[in-house]
Amino acid sequence: MEQAKMVAKALLRNSDNPQLAWLLFKRSLATNTKDFFFSHHTFSLIVPILIRAHMFSQLDSLHHHLLLFPTPPHHALYSVVKMLAEAGRLQQAFSQFQSLRSRLSTPPPSIALYNLLIRTSIQENCPNFVSWLYKDIIFSKVKLQSYTFNLLIGALCGAGRLEDACHLFDKMRDKGCQPNEYTFGILARGYCCDGLVDKGLELLDLMGTMGLVPTAVIYNTFIAGLCKEGKDDEAERLVERMKEDGLSPNVVTFNTRISSLCKAGKILEASRIFRDMQTSELELPKPNAVTHNIMLDGFYRERMLAEAEALVVSMKRDSIFSSVKSYNIWLLGLVSNGKLFEAQAVLKEMVDDGVQPNAHSYNILINSLCKSGMLADARRVVSLMITGGVSPDVTTYSALLQGYCRKWKNVEANKILNEMTRAGCVPNAYTYNILLHSLWREGRTEEAERLMQKMNERGDGLDTVSCNIVIDGLCRSGNVDKAVEIVSEMWTHGSAALGNLGNSYIGLVDENRKKCLPDLITYSTIINGLCRDGRLDEAKKKFTEMLGRNLYPDSIVYDIFLFNLCKRGKISSAFQVLKDMERKGCNKTLRTYNCLLFGLGVTNQIYEMFGQLNEMKERGISPNVSTYNIILNSLCDGQRSEEAAFVLDEMLQKGVTPNLNSYKLLIKTFCRTGEFRPAQDVFEIAISVCGHKEVLYTLMFKELLLGGEILEAKQLFEASIERCFDLSSFSYKDLIDKLCINENFDLAHDILKKMVQRGCSFDPAVFMPVIDYLLSKGNKHEANELTERMLAMGSDVEVKNMVHKDEKQLNRGKKHKDIGSDWETILHRDDGSTMALKTLKRVQKGWGHSNLSLSHKNDFLDDLDAPYQMS
Structure with missing residues (x-):
């Protein structure tokens, strides 16, 4: 025992030197093989040291060594699994656990270890592990607990397998495990997530038959589900039932209702409940900080800026605006509504108020500044972030990287990537995909392929997003057939399908990376590429293939077909697609209506256009400036100025600001119909709005x-x-x-x-008729001045034209090409009758020399004198 204590002390002394600690433990294990009690005394010390040092190969070696004992210490081996799982090392824990369970002589572990592994597998999103563990529990005949069933039912509900969860719930009772309030709470969330609140409410009656009283949590879950589905009356009735069961709706109940209403866009109803909570006469729970934060977020989402500002003032007055979460909601609300300068002021105010911004606070502002192209401001915020003791993270650098890539500033983007690496911030798949998208957009395919190879080698893997970027790049560059080929291969080989791009991908193999399968975006991209090339029949086949792969279309996919059919004037076919869209449960979006309006405009169906406009308003979809411009374009093409003016008036009444294109259409229409006064009015409005x-x-x-x-x-x-x-x-x-x-x-x-x-x-040619006029009136002096100016300008034009010809860039110098053409026509005119031309010759010969006479020999004089010699 004394020796064991000495080894234990040595391990403790060397806990910061794991390699030496491991050597000491191995030596003690080798000299005391038969006395495991001795080695077990130090066992609980060495395992945490190895786990902290990530020395998993040594742990595996220890695992196999102990299994060679005549009587393997199964309890100790299971304890290693437990410690690995608690340290978040699920893969290693599961590997050792499976090794133990594969030995027939190994006794089963306790249900507590199973519960730990199941819970960790759920947290790490490893459903295959959960399934294996459940089967092993049944095989080992370990008595299940209600807690175990609750974990398994929760995992199934989380995976969207409500039917399997209900089946397991029935088995739970068959196994003699009594469901508890937590069980019913888990199922309640499952039903609500699947949109089956009405069916889930049957659980309340079932609880009564089992002698269980529904908790406030269960009621709140169903109330939130009903509010989310827009069933406000049913939610009110459920609150009354809650009271009948002796439960008083608490602040969580009201927060649940308010949050659901805000997410559904019913901000006015949420605001009414919020006001009721503040009224003391109604004896409702008082709103807490969470309630205020929910309402603040809701106001900003619905662009109710005045209400949001008033709420901020109220929260500050009541001293409940002091958490970083409240400030982050404020920051996010401001930037999402384009108030970037105000957001920068809030960040400073936050520090002044003693609330330390976290990385998310800074990233909210940095991301928005980068998206708005305000990169210098974004960099200043990064400097403030570092000064404030907060290190930029992968989100910070990714936002900057995306900002520079959007501006086509590749040198600066590379600097950001290098800065990120120096800071020890490892780029993730999102970061690499930003770069990948930028390279494909710029047509730098070879660099894009090298980047993908690097992603693969670093173990980051090429995910579905990466593949979609490549497929989109191929479609945009006109290589749709190659993109289609890669999509087909993805179903079998995942990201290795990109090997079809060329030899640089010959080394890609499936087992070392994620299995990435085509998704809805993949097929949307392919279908759009085929439609853009006019290959509608092939696009329909891809649509059918997508359905066969259990990928269900959204409105974006349908809108692609609608737009391309409408563009080709196939309106009847477009409306057939629309019927199928509605049968599949896809609601019309603003984009859908804009596509239909565009198609109706192409075929000049003005009456039907206004019908669609009225329908979209009835469905609560607000037209945007693009909607109105489509209508204006059709009205302007038909020179229907009165109706166009009506549309402009409606735009202004609805708060839709016309853009430059809107005004151009109206000006053109009024002028073409001879209504110049209204056109001038529109012009004045346009310059007041657009500058x-x-x-x-x-x-x-x-x-x-x-x-x-x-x-x-x-x-x-x-x-x-x-x-x-x-x-x-x-x-x-x-x-x-x-x-x-x-x-x-x-x-x-x-x-x-x-x-x-x-x-x-x-163009100096415009001088000619005026010079003629001045000479006819006897204003020889002014005519001579204009002639000299014309000669000087003509010389400059000829020089510029010669430079352009020498550089073979006439196609880039349109202005000089046009001017030169007219000027040369004047120089070679052969009528010899105008006074202006005679004056031109006299000024040229008598009062000086053109610059061209020095720089281009006598070509200019020869050309100028030629007509007069002929006459």
């Missing part, structure tokens, strides 16, 4: 000019000059010509002077 956008000025100018509103077009063009817009997008040459044709030469001259004074770049 002074060049595209609005260009459109309005073009329409006024086409409609013969020359003076109004002139005013708008002059305003565009003042705003320094790019004049190449304006048809100013037509404006000058029309003014000159109408003998408004002074106005044309004014425009030219303003363009020259502002230093605008424009």
Whole structure:
């Protein structure tokens, strides 16, 4: 015994040196093989040391060594399994447990160990282990406990196998185990999760026959289920029944109802209950911090910002706004409603109030800033995070990485990845998939393949998301057939199907990675790719295949078919798809209606479009700006300006802000029907909402000019000059010509002077009619000045054109190409009759030399003199 104590002391002294401790234990075990009591004395010390050091191969060695004893110490071996399971090492615990149970001579363990392994397997989401353990319990004839059955029933309900859970519940009574309140509570949650609340309520009667009284937890579970299904009256009746059973609805009951109503979008009903709880006359439970947090989250979800702000003030006043959870709800609510600057202020206020933000607090803001492209601000928040003593985690770095990838900033994205690695933060599958998506989007397929190989080698595995990224990339690059081939192979080989991409994947094998199967997104991607290529029949076959694989379509899949059928004008086929969609229980979404409206617009079925618009409103689906633009586009194509104005008015009344496209459609329609005053009104509204956008000025100018509103077009063009817009997008040459044709030469001259004074770049050809006019009026001095300006500008144009020709980039220099074309026409005109052209020759010869005469020999002079020599 003395020696055993010495070994024990040596193990304790070397607990931080597991390798030495293991050597000491092995030596003591070797010298005392026959006396296990001696080795068992140190056994409880060495096992935790090995587990903490992850020395599992040594534990396996110890396991096999002890099994060689004439009388193996089964109790000690089971204790190793127990310690491994309690340490969260389920795989190792289960491996050793199966090894023990495979020996016929091994006595069964206690039901307590089975319970521990079952509970751990459920927590680790290992249903196969649970099934094996249950069978082993039956085989070993260990007496089951109610607790064991509760664990198993809970696991089945959690896996969505309610029918099997009910079957096991019946077996429980057959085995002599009495169900308790926990059993019924587990089943109640199972029925509610499956949407079978009405059926589940029968459990309340069954409890009565067994002499059990339903608990408040069970009632609260059913009340929440009824509220979730929108059965508010039934929920009220259940509350009354709860009172009849002698149970007073507590704050949890009310929180359950309020939470369910908020999640269902019934915020006004939830708010009414919340107010009732605050009223002392009704003698209801007072709302606690959880109640307030639920309501705050609900207000923000429904974009009721004023109510949310008032609730925050109230919570602060009552000193219940002091937890990090409340602040995180506040932060999330602000950023989800686009209040990023306010959220940054809240984060600072949080620190000032003595509430330490956690990683989630910072990540809420960082993620939203990155999604909004405010990467510099996101980096500043990361700096604050580090200063505050909170280390950036994988979520932080993934958000930054995604932000830079969205902006196509690959160098910065690589820096983030390197920074992440240096910080000891291991990228996960989500992080790698962000990079993978970015590479495929940019067409960098070779780098994408290398990244996938790296993911595979690091053991992160290629999951279904990774495969979907590759499949989407192939479809977008026009390689749909290869994508279809990979999807088919995935059912057999999982991620190894990506080996079809090329030789770099030759080494992929199934056993070393997750089995990833196609999901609904996979088939949606393939179906969309086939439809985009016009291969609708093949897309339908993939749809049928998806159903055969027990993957049930959602509205997105149906919307893909609807959009592509509508785009091709196959409206009757689209409505057949719609009927099938409704038969399958898929509700129409905003996207669905927009697809239908688009299709009806393609076939000019305006009356039917308004019918669909009314239907979607009746179903509680609010049209968005895209919905109204689809309708506006159809009305504008039919020049139905009065109805288009009505739609715009409805948009504004409904709080749907028109976008640039909305205003462009309306301006064009009013102008094409000759209603220029309403068009001007829409233009004024547009610039007040969208700002002074060049595209609005260009459109309005073009329409006024086409409609013969020359003076109004002139005013708008002059305003565009003042705003320094790019004049190449304006048809100013037509404006000058029309003014000159109408003998408004002074106005044309004014425009030219303003363009020259502002230093605008424009086609020098527009000088010609004005120079002609000035010469006809005897204003030789002004004509000469304009001619000199025209020569100077013409020289610049020719130089630019030559540079573009030398660089073979004429197709990229559209502005210079257009200007050069008109200028060269002037230089080679052969009528020789206009005074402007004669002045051009005189100025060129007598008053100076063009820059081109120095840089391009005498080509310019030769071209200029040629017409006159001929005449």
